[in-house]
Amino acid sequence: MDLLRKLRETSMSVLPIVAIVIILNVTIAPIGWKAIGNFSLGAVAIIIGLALFLQGIDISIISTGHLIGAKLMEKRNLPLLVGAGFFIGMFVTVADPQVNVFAQQVSSLASGIAKTPLIWAFGIGVGFFAALSFARVVLKVSFRWLIIIFYSLMVITSLFVDPFFLGVAFDAGGATTGPLSVPLIIALGVGVSSVRKSSSSEEDSFGLVGIMAVGPIAAILVMGLIGGNVDTTAAAAVANEEILSLGGLFVHTIIEAFWALLPLLILFLIFQFTLLFQQKRQSIRMVEGLIYVAIGLILFLVGVNGAFMPVGSAIGSLIGSSDYRTLLIPIGFFFGGVIVLAEPAVWVLTDQVNEVSGGAVKKSLILIFFSLGISVAVALAMVRIIFDLSLFQILIPGYIIAMVLSFFSPPLFTAIAYDSGTVASGPMSTSFLLAFTLGVSTSGGGDPFLDGFGVIALIVMTPMISLQLLGLIYRYQSSKKKKGVLVK
C-alpha cells in the first residue's frame, strides 16, 4: 500500500531531525527534556501528517492537475491555454491565505503600499508568468533564455532597490507559492507536456514553478523602484511571529487549511463542469484525496508551528549565545540537509520527475542533491552571520553561476533546478530553519530581518546550482557511456 510506503519515507526523513536535536540537547544546546517530549510529539504529527498529505496530493491534486493540463492542451487553442494559465495562476495566488498574511505584513511596514492592490499585483504577476510559461511550451521558446532574461533583470534591478524591498521580494517568491499551489502547478506543467509529441516534452514538464515565482518578486521590485517609505524598526518585529497556545494553534491551523483548500476546490469544480467531466470513481478519489490533504496539512502545520518552530528558535539562540558559535556552521549544514527532506513539495517534485522520466531519474539521487544544496545554504547563512558578510556578495554570484550552468546542464535538470528553489522554501524551512536563524541572529545582536530573509534567499538559490550540477554528472556519465559503446 502506498500510504505505508509514504509513512516509511516520511519517518526516514523526520527521525534524523529528532536524533540531531536530542544529541544537541545532551551536548551544547540543553533545551530540556520537556521540550524534547513536545518536539517528539510534533515529529510524530509531522510524519503522519506529511504521509497523509502526500497520499492525498497524489490522488487528488496531482491527477486532476495532470488532467487539466492535458485537456487544455488537447483543445489546441492558444488563447484558451494562455487564458486558463493566467486565471489559474492568479486565482490560486489571490485566494491563498499565506499571500493574504504576507501582503498584510508588507503593507504594515511600508506606508504607501495598500494590502488589496498588493495582493492583486501578486496575483497578476503569477498569472502573467503562468500564461507566459504555457505559451512558451507551445511556441517552443527555450526555457533557458526565458530564465536568463528574467533572472538577469531581477539581479540588475536588485542593485538599485532598497535592501528592505529586496528582502521582501525574495520572501514574496516563497510566500506566494504555498504547499497546495506548488503541487498543482507542477502537475499542470506535467499534464500540458504529456500530450505533446516532442523530444523536449520531458524538460518542458518542469520549470513552471520557477518562472511563476518571478511574478511576485517582480511586483515587489517594481514597487521598490517606484519608492515607498519603509519603517525598518517594525520590519524586525514581523520576522518574530507570535507563538500561539496549542488549542489556539489547532483552531488557527484548521481555518488556514480550510482557506487554502477552498480555492482549489472551486477551481476543480469549475474545470470539472467545463473541461474534465471526470467519471464517478475519479471524482470520488479526488474528493477523498482532498480530505486527506486537509487532515494531513493540519497535522503537519500543527507539528511544524507548535513543536519545530519553538525548538528551532531555542536551539538557535542557545548556541548563538554560547562559546561554540563556530559550531553553528556544521550544525546548520546538518539541519539544512535533513529538514529539506521533510518539505512536502520536495517530495512532490521528486515523485513527478521520477514519473516523467519513467523511473530513470531516481528519487534518491535528486533528494541527495536537494539536501546538499540546502545544507550549503544554511551553512552559508551561518558563516554570513558569524563573519558579518554581505548577503548580496553571495547571492548575486550564486545566481550568475546558476544561469551559466544552464548552458551546460541538460535542459530537464535546468528546469527542475529552477523549480527546486521555490519548492525548497516551503512551510518546513520557512518555520524551522528561519526560527533557528532568527534565534542565532537575535542572540548574537545581528539584524534579524536581514539574517532571516538571508537564509530563505540562500535556500532558494543553492538548489538551483546543486541540481544543475547533478545534471552535469548525468551528461558526463552518459557521454562516457556512449564512447564506450562506440569503441566496442
Added chain:
Amino acid sequence: MSNILPVDGKLLLSIVRGGLGEDLVKNLKENGSSGSTIVLARGVIENPLLHALSLDDAEKEIVFTLVSDNQLKDLLETLSGYKAHKRHSCGLSMVIDIHSILRHDTHVESKDFKDERSNTMDSPHTLITCIVNKGLADEVMDAARKAGATGGTIVGARGTGKEEDVKFFGIQLVPEKEMLLILVGSGLTGIVLETISKLPCLAQPGSGIAYCTDVERFMVLGGKKTTLKK
C-alpha cells in the same frame, strides 16, 4: 538494429511491487538474461475498505525481459525462487510467445521478412513492440506510419542493459527508454519491421530492440468501427 533473428523467443513479463524492478532484473541478469526494460505502473489492492477510502493504490513496476528458448528454463527457476527482502509476495510473472526479434547484438543475416512470417500467418494481427532510447519513439512511429501502420502508443520506461550500467556514489543511473506499441495487420508486419530496421537513428548498438506478438483478436472500444489495413 539491422538484423532480424529468425528464431522465436519468449517475453518474460513480470509485475512486481514498486522499487523491486531493479532487484528482479539483477537476479535475472545473474542467471543469463541480457537486460530488461522497466515501466512504472499503478496497482489496485483488493480490499473493499481501502477501496472505499481511495487508499487502494500500490506502486508497481512491469519488467519486460526478452529470453531465448534455451534460457527460459533457468530464468523460470530463478523467478520461482525469487524473494525480495524475505517477503513472500512480490508480484507475478508470465511467459508470452514472441517472434521476429529485431536487435543489434546478434550477427544473423537479414532474411526476407514476408517469407519468414508466411508459415505462421495464423493470426490476423500483430503487436509490434519497439523499445528505443528516449526521444526516438516518434521517429520510429513516423517510419512505421509510412510503411502503413495507423497509429501507436508510447510508454515511458527505463532500461537496464549490461553495458549501460553506470554507477554514481553507489546509485545506479539508468538509461531512459520509450516503449512503442503498434498494432498492425499481419500482412504489414514484415514491411513495418523492415522500415524500422533501416532507420539511421537506430544504427548504433544499444539504441533499441523490437519484437512481435501475435494478436488473436482485437476490438476498437467506443467510437466508430475501424479496421486495420491487412
